[in-house]
Structures are given as C-alpha cells and as structure tokens.
Amino acid sequence: MSSPTVPADFSGHMLDLDEDEDLEVFTKKTSMTDGSPMPNSPSSMVNQYGLDEEEEEQGTSTKDIFITVDNPESQVTAIETFIMYRVVTKTTRSEFDSSEYEVRRRYQDFVWLRGRLEESQPTLIVHPLPEKFVMKGMVERFNEDFIETRRKALHRFLNKISEHPILSSSEHFKVFLTAQELTPHRKQGPSFLSRMGETVRAVANSVRGLRSRPEEFVIMQEYVEDFSNKISSMDKVTQRIIKEQKEYLDELGQYSPTYTQWAGAEEELAEPLKGMAGCVELCNKETEELISHLADVLVPALHEYVLCAETLKTVMKRRDNIQADFESKSEALAAKKVDQEALKEEVDALADRVELANNALKGDWSRWQNSMRTDLKSAFVATAEKNVEYYEKCLAVWERFLLSQRTEPSEEQAGEDAS
Amino acid sequence: MRPGSATTAGEEKRMAEDGKEESAATGDSDQPAAGLDSTVTTMVEEGSTLLRRMEISVAEAEKRSGKNSVNMQETFTVYLIETRPMDAIAEGRNPAPDSLWRRYSEFELLRNYLLVTYPFIVVPPLPEKRAEFVWHKLSADNMDPDFVERRRVGLENFLLRVASHPILSNDKILYHFLTEEHGWKEVVYDTGFQAKADSRLRALSATFRVRNPDKRFVDMKHYSDELQSHTSQLLRARARVADRLYGVYKVHGNYGRVFSEWSAIEKEMGDGLQSAGHHMDAYAASIDDILEEEEHYADQLKEYLFYAEALRAVCRKHELTQFELEMATQDLVSKKQQREELATGIVRTFSFKGMTNKLFGQEAPEQREARLKLLEELIAEGEESVKEKTAECEEHVEGGWVDMQRFKEQKDKDLREALINYAIMQISMCKKGIQVWSNAKECFLKM
Numbered sequence: 001m002s003s004p005t006v007p008a009d010f011s012g013h014m015l016d017l018d019e020d021e022d023l024e025v026f027t028k029k030t031s032m033t034d035g036s037p038m039p040n041s042p043s044s045m046v047n048q049y050g051l052d053e054e055e056e057e058q059g060t061s062t063k064d065i066f067i068t069v070d071n072p073e074s075q076v077t078a079i080e081t082f083i084m085y086r087v088v089t090k091t092t093r094s095e096f097d098s099s100e101y102e103v104r105r106r107y108q109d110f111v112w113l114r115g116r117l118e119e120s121q122p123t124l125i126v127h128p129l130p131e132k133f134v135m136k137g138m139v140e141r142f143n144e145d146f147i148e149t150r151r152k153a154l155h156r157f158l159n160k161i162s163e164h165p166i167l168s169s170s171e172h173f174k175v176f177l178t179a180q181e182l183t184p185h186r187k188q189g190p191s192f193l194s195r196m197g198e199t200v201r202a203v204a205n206s207v208r209g210l211r212s213r214p215e216e217f218v219i220m221q222e223y224v225e226d227f228s229n230k231i232s233s234m235d236k237v238t239q240r241i242i243k244e245q246k247e248y249l250d251e252l253g254q255y256s257p258t259y260t261q262w263a264g265a266e267e268e269l270a271e272p273l274k275g276m277a278g279c280v281e282l283c284n285k286e287t288e289e290l291i292s293h294l295a296d297v298l299v300p301a302l303h304e305y306v307l308c309a310e311t312l313k314t315v316m317k318r319r320d321n322i323q324a325d326f327e328s329k330s331e332a333l334a335a336k337k338v339d340q341e342a343l344k345e346e347v348d349a350l351a352d353r354v355e356l357a358n359n360a361l362k363g364d365w366s367r368w369q370n371s372m373r374t375d376l377k378s379a380f381v382a383t384a385e386k387n388v389e390y391y392e393k394c395l396a397v398w399e400r401f402l403l404s405q406r407t408e409p410s411e412e413q414a415g416e417d418a419s
Numbered sequence: 420m421r422p423g424s425a426t427t428a429g430e431e432k433r434m435a436e437d438g439k440e441e442s443a444a445t446g447d448s449d450q451p452a453a454g455l456d457s458t459v460t461t462m463v464e465e466g467s468t469l470l471r472r473m474e475i476s477v478a479e480a481e482k483r484s485g486k487n488s489v490n491m492q493e494t495f496t497v498y499l500i501e502t503r504p505m506d507a508i509a510e511g512r513n514p515a516p517d518s519l520w521r522r523y524s525e526f527e528l529l530r531n532y533l534l535v536t537y538p539f540i541v542v543p544p545l546p547e548k549r550a551e552f553v554w555h556k557l558s559a560d561n562m563d564p565d566f567v568e569r570r571r572v573g574l575e576n577f578l579l580r581v582a583s584h585p586i587l588s589n590d591k592i593l594y595h596f597l598t599e600e601h602g603w604k605e606v607v608y609d610t611g612f613q614a615k616a617d618s619r620l621r622a623l624s625a626t627f628r629v630r631n632p633d634k635r636f637v638d639m640k641h642y643s644d645e646l647q648s649h650t651s652q653l654l655r656a657r658a659r660v661a662d663r664l665y666g667v668y669k670v671h672g673n674y675g676r677v678f679s680e681w682s683a684i685e686k687e688m689g690d691g692l693q694s695a696g697h698h699m700d701a702y703a704a705s706i707d708d709i710l711e712e713e714e715h716y717a718d719q720l721k722e723y724l725f726y727a728e729a730l731r732a733v734c735r736k737h738e739l740t741q742f743e744l745e746m747a748t749q750d751l752v753s754k755k756q757q758r759e760e761l762a763t764g765i766v767r768t769f770s771f772k773g774m775t776n777k778l779f780g781q782e783a784p785e786q787r788e789a790r791l792k793l794l795e796e797l798i799a800e801g802e803e804s805v806k807e808k809t810a811e812c813e814e815h816v817e818g819g820w821v822d823m824q825r826f827k828e829q830k831d832k833d834l835r836e837a838l839i840n841y842a843i844m845q846i847s848m849c850k851k852g853i854q855v856w857s858n859a860k861e862c863f864l865k866m
Contacts, residue, residue, distance in 0.1 A: 223684055230681040237673040244670050248663035255656040262649035265642065268831040272838050279842070373688055377866040380695070384860035391852035398845040405839050 065091040065162045067177065069155035072147050075106075082106050083147060085154060089177045095169070101178045107132075109176065110154055112186050116172040117161070122318045123361040124167065125368045127160035128307035129153070152300060165367075166360075211327050213320065214358070220365065221316055228309035235302045238294060245291045249284065256280035275401050282397045286390050293386040301379035305372060312368075315361065322357045326350040469588035470579065474503045475597060477575035478518070480567050496567055497522050498574055502597050519600035523548070526574055529596050532607050533587060534729075535615045538736040539819035540587060541826040543580035544725030546573025552654040552717065554662035554710075565711070569718055576722070586822075622739045623732060629742045633816055639823055640734035647727035650720050657717060661710050672703030691866035698859040705855070709848050716844065719837040723830060730826065733819050740815050744808040751801035758794045761787060 071086035089101040110129055117126050130153035158177075162168045175185050213221070256277045263273035329350055333343045469475075479499040487493045501516035508514075526545055533542050550566050560566065578597070581587045592610065595603050678696030682689040 226684045227681075230677060230684070233673075233677045234681075237670065237677060240673070241667065241670050244663065244666040248660070248667050251656070251660045251663045255653075255660050258649065258653040258656045262645075262653060265645035265649060269834055272835055276838055276841070279845075373866060377688075377691075377863055380863040380866070381860055384856045384863055387856040388853050388860065391849040391856065395846055395849035395853070398842045398849065402839065402842045402846065405835065405842070 064093050065089065065168070067155070067158045067162055069151055069158060072151055082108075085151060087158065087177065095174065096178065098178075103177065103180060103182075105176070105182065107150070107154075109182050109186075110157065112182070113172055113176045114157075117167055117170055120170060120172070121166060121360065123315055123322070123357040124164075124364045125308075125311060125315055125361075126167065127157050127164075128304070128311045129157055131307070149300065153304065156304065160371075166364075213323070216362070217316070217319065217358075220361075224309065224312045224316060228306075228313065231302060231305045231309055235299070235306050238299055238302055242291055242294050242299070245287060245294070249287050249291065252280060252284045252287065256284065272405055275404060279397050279401050283394045286393045286397075290386060290390045293383065297386075298379055298383045301375060305376065308368075308372070319357050319361055322350075323354050326354045468585060469582040469594070472505050473582070473597070474505055474508060474516075475575075475578050475582055476501050476516075477571050477578065478516075480571045481520075482562070494562070495522055496562070496570075498571055500578070500597060517598065519598075521596070523570070523574075525596070525604070526577065528604065528607060529593065530577075531616055532592055532610065532612045533581070533590065534732065535612045535619055536590070536592075536610075537587060538619070539733060539815045540584070540822050541726065541729045541733055542587070543577050543584075544722060544729055545577055546570045546718070547721060547725070552651075552658045552721070554658040554665070565714075569714060572715075573718060573722070585825075586818075619736075623735050627738075627742050629738045630745050632738050632741050633820075635820060635823075636734045636737040636816070640731055640738075643727045643731035643734065646730070647724060650724040650727065654717060654720055654724065657713075657720075661713060665706055665710060668706035669703050671699050675700035675703065688866045691862045691864070694865075695859045695862035698855050698862065702852075702855045702859075705851055709844070709851070712844055712847075713841075716837060716841045719833065719840070723834060726826070726830070730823065733823065737812075737815055737819055740808065740812045744805070744812045747801065747804045747808050751798065751805050754794060754798050754801055758791065758798060761791050761794065 066089070068088045069085050070088075072083045073086075075082055075084050084104045084106050087101075087103050087105050089096075091099060107129075114126060114129055117124075130150045161173060167173065172185075176182065179185060259273045259277035259280065263270040263277070266273060326347070329343070330347045333340070333347050336343060477498050478501045480496050481499070482494060483497050484492060484494050497520040499518055499520055501518045503514055503516045523545075530542060530545055533540075546569070549561060550563075581593060582597075587593065592607055595606055599606075675696045678692045678699065682692035682696065685692060
C-alpha cells in the first residue's frame with residue numbers, strides 16, 4: 001500500500017484509515033424526492049446550457065447578486081429552541097422588486113429550499129447543505145464552533161445556488177431570499193402520500209434493474225464512486241493531521257518551560273536558554289495558527305465535497321429512475337393490445353422526460369466538475385501557502401536567535417549592561 | 420579522511436594548536452554543526468596534554484562473539500582505537516595508525532580507575548550504557564546500528580576530553596589503555612584501585628553531617644542536582660516532541676497515497692495531483708534525517724546530564740574528606756583533654772576510668788604513667804593524622820575548585836554551542852519545509 005518513494009521500513013506507520021471509525025461524519029441518507037419534474041419550459045432550459053462556460057469563470061464583475069448569511073441568534077419558543085440566521089441579499093436583477101432584502105431564516109428553511117430545488121430539477125446537481133448533526137464528539141447543536149461552521153456552509157450554499165445558471169432563477173429561491181415570513185410558502189408542496197408512491201415505484205424500478213444505462217452515465221457513475229472514496233479519504237487524512245498537530249502542540253507546550261526552568265539555575269547560559277524557550281513558544285503560536293487554517297479552511301472545503309459526492313450519487317439514482325419509468329411503461333405499451341393511443345402519449349412524454357433529465361445532468365456535470373476543481377484547487381493552494389508561511393515564520397524566529405548568539409562576547413556584555 | 424571517523428587530522432591539529440579558548444560561537448570553527456561528521460566540542464587547555472602529542476580516534480565498531488566470564492556465549496561490540504604521533508603528522512608524514520580494539524566495559528574500567536585516582540577532578544562521562552530518553556522510532560536495542568554509531572562518537576569524545584585534560588592526560592594507565600591491547604586490565608587491577616573504588620562507592624551514598632564544608636562546594640553540589648534535574652526534564656520533553664513531530668510528518672504520507680490514486684480518475688487535475696503527491700511523500704520521508712540529526716543534540720545534553728553526576732561526586736568527596744578531618748580533629752581534642760585530666764587530676768569529661776577511680780579509688784602512679792605515655796603516643800599519631808587530613812582536604816579543595824572552574828567554563832561554552840547547533844538544525848528543517856510546500860503549491864496551481 002505504501003507509495004514507492006517512501007522507504008519500506010516506514011510503510012508500516014502509514015495509517016490504515018479504515019480503522020478510524022470515530023471520524024465518520026454523515027447525515028442520514030436523504031429520501032428520493034418527487035420524480036416528476038416541472039421544468040420552466042424545455043426551450044428556456046436548452047438555452048440555459050449554453051451559459052455554462054461563461055458562468056464558470058464568473059468574477060465579481062459579472063455577479064449581479066450578493067448574499068450573506070450571518071448573525072446567528074437563538075430563538076426560544078414554548079416547544080423548542082433554535083438558531084435564526086440573518087440572510088441579506090443585494091441585487092440588481094430585474095426579477096427582484098427591490099435591490100436589498102433582509103430576512104431571518106432557520107436551518108429548516110434552508111432544508112425546505114433545497115428540497116424544492118431538487119424537486120423542480122431532479123437531475124441538476126444542487127449544492128448540499130451542512131449536516132443536521134455531527135456524530136463525533138457529541139457536539140452540541142448550540143456549540144459556538146458548530147454554529148459558525150454551519151453558518152459558513154449555509155452562506156456558501158446560497159452563493160452556490162445564486163451562481164447556478166438555472167437554479168438561481170427558481171421562484172422558490174426568490175421567495176426564500178425575499179419573503180419576511182416563509183411559513184405560508186412552506187405549506188405548498190407535494191403531499192406525503194404522493195412522495196410515498198414515488199419511493200415505492202423507485203424501489204420497484206431498482207429491483208427490476210435498468211435495461212441499459214447510456215455509456216456516458218456508466219462512466220459518470222464509476223467516477224462518482226471513486227471520487228466519493230478519494231474525497232472521503234482526503235477528509236479523514238486531514239482530520240488526522242489536525243489531531244497529530246494538536247498533540248505536537250501539547251508537547252511543545254511542555255517543552256519550552258524546561259528551558260526556562262534550567263535558565264534559572266545558570267548564569268552565563270541563562271540568556272541563551274531563555275532565548276530557546278522564547279523560540280519554542282513562538283513556534284508554538286505558529287503551529288496553532290496552522291491548525292486553525294486546516295480546521296477553518298481546508299476541512300470545510302473537503303467536507304463540502306464529501307457531501308457533494310453523496311448528492312451526485314442521489315442525482316444519478318434519480319436519473320436512473322426516470323429512465324426505468326420510461327422503460328417499464330414502454331414495455332407495457334408493447335404488451336398491451338387496447339388503449340394504445342393514450343398509452344403511447346404517456347410513453348412519448350416519458351421519453352421526453354428522459355431526454356431532458358439526461359441533458360440537464362450532462363450540462364450540469366461539466367459545470368460541477370469545473371467548480372469542484374476551482375474550489376479544491378484554491379483550498380489546496382491556500383493550505384500550501386499557509387504551510388510555507390508557517391515555516392517562514394519559524395525560520396525567522398530561529399535565525400534571530402542564532403544572530404543573537406553569534407555576537408561577540410564584548411558586544412553581548414554591552415547589550416546586557418544596556419538592558 | 421578515514422571512513423567513520425568523527426574528526427579529521429586537520430581539525431585535531433588546529434585544536435591542539437589553539438592554546439587560547441576561543442569562543443566557538445564566533446563562527447571561526449567550520450565544523451559542520453548539524454552533520455554526522457563532528458559533534459566534538461572538546462576544548463584544549465594550555466600546557467602539554469596527551470592530545471598535543473598524539474592523535475586519537477575511535478574509528479570503527481564491530482560485532483564480536485565470545486565466551487564471557489561465566490563461560491556463556493555472548494555477542495558484544497568492540498571499538499577500534501587508533502593513535503598516531505602528532506609530530507609525524509606535523510612533519511607531513513602520514514604514518515599508519517597504531518590500533519587496538521576495546522569493549523565498552525574496558526572504557527568503564529578506565530573511567531572507574533580515574534574516578535578513584537583523581538577524586539577532585541570532574542571526570543568526563545561515558546556515553547550511556549543503554550539507550551534512554553528514546554522516542555518511539557529509536558530502538559532501545561544496544562545492537563541497533565544507529566545506537567552503536569552514536570556510542571562510537573561518544574567514546575571518542577570521552578577519550579579526547581580525558582586526553583586534553585591538564586591532569587588526567589598525564590596518567591600512565593590512560594596511556595596504556597590507548598597503546599597496549601593485551602595485559603592492560605591486569606595493570607589496572609595491579610594499581611589496587613579496586614579496593615578504593617568499593618570504599619568510594621560506600622562513602623558516596625553514606626549519610627554524615629559535616630560541620631564546616633566549604634561553601635563553594637555546597638553550592639556546587641546543589642547546582643549539580645539542578646543540572647541533573649533540568650537536563651533530564653529537557654531530554655524527556657524533547658523526546659516526546661520528536662515523537663509527535665514524527666507523527667505529523669508521516670501522516671502527510673497518506674496525502675501522497677490518496678493524491679496518487681485520485682489523480683488516476685481525473686483529467687485536468689490529474690497531473691497536478693500526482694506531482695503534489697510526490698512532494699507529500701518527500702515531506703513525510705524527510706523527518707527521519709531531521710530527527711536523526713537531533714539525536715546528536717540530545718547526546719550533547721546527555722553528556723552534561725552525566726557530567727552532573729561527576730561534579731556531584733567531587734563535592735561529595737570534599738564533604739567526606741572534610742568530615743574525616745573534623746572527626747580526626749575532634750578525636751585529637753578529646754585525647755588532649757584526657758591527657759590534661761590525667762595530668763591535673765581534674766575531671767572535665769566523663770570517662771569510665773574516672774568513674775571507677777571515684778568508686779574504687781585512684782589507680783597506682785605506675786598505671787597512670789603508662790596510660791599517660793599511651794595517650795602521648797596516640798596524641799602524636801592523632802596530630803600526624805590531622806596534619807595529613809588537613810593537607811588532603813586542602814589539596815582536594817584547591818584541586819577540586821580549579822577543576823570545577825575549568826568544568827564550568829567548558830560547560831558554558833559547549834552547551835551554548837549545542838543550543839546554536841539546535842537552532843541551525845531547526846533552520847534547516849524550516850528551509851526544507853518551505854521548499855516542499857512551495858513545490859506542492861506549484862503543483863496545485865497546475866490543477
């Protein structure tokens with residue numbers, strides 16, 4: 001398992017990450033949403049695909065909507081306690097009546113929005129939300145770090161939606177950003193029973209199996225599986241690095257006092273020993289900062305794509321179901337002797353649905369890949385930069401110490417007399 | 420330069436010629452501080468020490484098998500001691516060195532002899548018998564090649580320190596150790612030092628109360644305890660830090676593995692990920708050399724941890740000689756008092772003779788004369804003894820104080836040098852880190 005550049009006798013120390021059970025951080029699997037899409041109109045959707053390339057290199061110059069999520073405040077009611085976030089929107093888009101909106105939303109509201117978006121566009125890749133809970137470490141829902149992490153992820157979610165060529169023009173999205181009270185809008189939606197029926201059909205379809213998945217989706221499926229594994233591994237490795245760094249930090253904290261204490265018993269050596277203690281303390285601080293970066297920047301970025309991988313799997317299943325629906329009905333058409341006209345219409349509609357679903361996914365797929373590449377590249381570059389900065393700062397600390405020790409004894413005396 | 424040698428002829432010569440004690444921190448010395456080549460920071464004193472006349476090195480180490488004293492098969496390591504006359508080297512001739520093999524136990528024997536024979540000298544310590552303050556990667560196995568190598572360096576360091584000491588370097592036994600392979604042990608035992616060694620050990624651990632120890636020695640003893648405690652705490656903490664740092668670096672090797680696997684499924688990102696992965700592997704591998712070098716720093720600290728014991732022993736020896744002097748003085752005083760009482764008849768101190776005299780009447784004049792005569796003899800002996808012990812005590816104090824001063828200066832210089840070495844190592848580590856991560860960044864930018 002060890003890479004060829006690592007000496008053989010150390011490969012044993014390479015971690016077997018599968019043993020790290022305590023690093024499992026996953027939500028419950030989201031259930032299948034309604035399979036029948038309500039596209040705005042086929043033609044408008046086709047037009048939208050062409051915008052993919054332009055949209056991908058979006059800078060602030062082409063951005064016409066700015067959304068921020070901040071100011072978490074806890075709300076207490078008779079039944080429950082929850083956090084409300086402030087969502088501020090500034091936009092020049094014509095479909096918005098005003099140019100600025102401020103609303104308060106809770107996590108459930110975001111879940112609702114995402115559900116509606118997925119429902120209306122079942123084979124588009126809708127950016128995931130942060131998880132409901134974190135299993136590891138029994139983190140409280142109202143823990144400050146947890147809330148902050150969640151806030152950042154919700155902020156990213158809304159911005160990702162606003163960057164999506166199709167999703168950002170969703171009516172639900174607009175309502176979410178603008179309506180003071182979301183509850184009346186939340187009442188609308190597919191009923192529980194119809195969603196149940198959809199799930200049953202989906203299960204039946206998966207039991208039956210797909211006749212043949214188009215080649216490109218076979219490749220996509222394989223990629224999604226592999227990507228999911230790799231990004232999960234990256235997440236785990238990074239968490240492990242943070243853990244090791246924290247333990248290193250602890251030991252460093254014990255190390256510098258030994259120099260200070262020794263300095264107390266020495267005369268000539270007191271000054272260099274105190275200097276050493278100072279250096280170790282400074283390196284200690286730099287290590288803390290590095291750990292903060294890993295935890296606040298790299299881990300969230302990786303984790304986001306762990307969740308994306310799950311979203312991709314779900315989207316692929318939905319596309320399969322749409323195809324399965326079509327196949328089962330078209331088999332029924334071939335078998336039936338009566339009512340051919342009505343059934344044929346239904347089958348044609350389903351055939352269109354399959355084509356739309358496939359095109360939607362194909363178009364969104366390359367947009368998603370580019371977005372993934374950009375996001376992860378930026379996170380990795382930032383991490384590499386942070387590491388360089390860490391070593392540069394530590395280097396400066398030790399060089400200063402060395403310089404102070406290499407002065408002539410007479411200069412040192414003068415320095416001591418002066419201080 | 421001979422393979423495996425810790426010093427070169429040129430360096431020896433320069434050190435031998437340096438009569439003055441130059442600050443190693445001025446940067447004049449071009450000894451590569453952080454390399455495996457030289458950890459020797461021995462100072463050479465003025466005056467003709469053995470080192471000026473002879474080049475000494477512990478060149479190699481080898482495994483041997485043989486029967487031990489209880490006729491059992493054992494494996495042990497022997498070290499090759501090489502010597503060459505300095506004047507031959509100075510004249511440009513390059514004679515082959517004389518050499519002999521010695522085991523660690525023979526070094527121990529030499530040191531024990533020196534400890535007993537020069538009780539007022541802070542005798543340089545040997546490298547540790549067993550690996551202590553290990554962090555997880557280092558084996559505590561005495562046969563481990565890295566341990567053996569570091570021990571070789573430590574043994575050479577010991578010899579160089581002894582051979583450059585103004586007093587120790589003139590010892591004949593030392594000279595024989597370096598030049599006579601066979602029969603050396605017998606010569607050492609013939610000195611009869613073993614008997615003194617046993618009583619020394621007992622004395623060092625005995626408890627007794629000294630009335631008037633030299634304050635400087637009391638302070639030094641206190642300092643030796645501090646030195647021991649602080650260096651061992653530092654060594655322990657450093658080992659734990661090293662262990663953790665090892666963990667941090669090695670985990671990055673997993674990035675290498677995952678990047679490599681991930682690059683296989685990506686098109687545009689593939690090359691960037693793949694090459695970044697190689698850099699992560701390099702980063703993970705770099706820690707081994709870094710920590711190996713740090714072991715030399717630990718060894719320099721360990722030397723002074725063990726030196727603390729030697730320093731303490733000198734202070735204890737002073738206490739012992741002072742105590743014996745006080746006992747002898749007290750004994751003399753009481754005997755003189757007894758004589759006075761016998762002569763004047765006035766009893767000032769309690770004695771059984773006095774009691775029996777009171778109970779049974781005074782003794783006969785002849786008996787009194789006999790006792791007086793005996794007392795005079797004892798007093799004469801006692802005065803000799805006090806004179807001897809006073810001289811011994813003074814000699815020890817004088818010699819001990821001089822050597823402790825010498826030790827203090829050596830210690831300050833050596834440890835300062837060690838701290839500087841450590842800083843240099845850290846700088847090197849940081850530079851490597853900057854390079855690896857800069858390279859990785861370039862790869863990521865190509866993603």
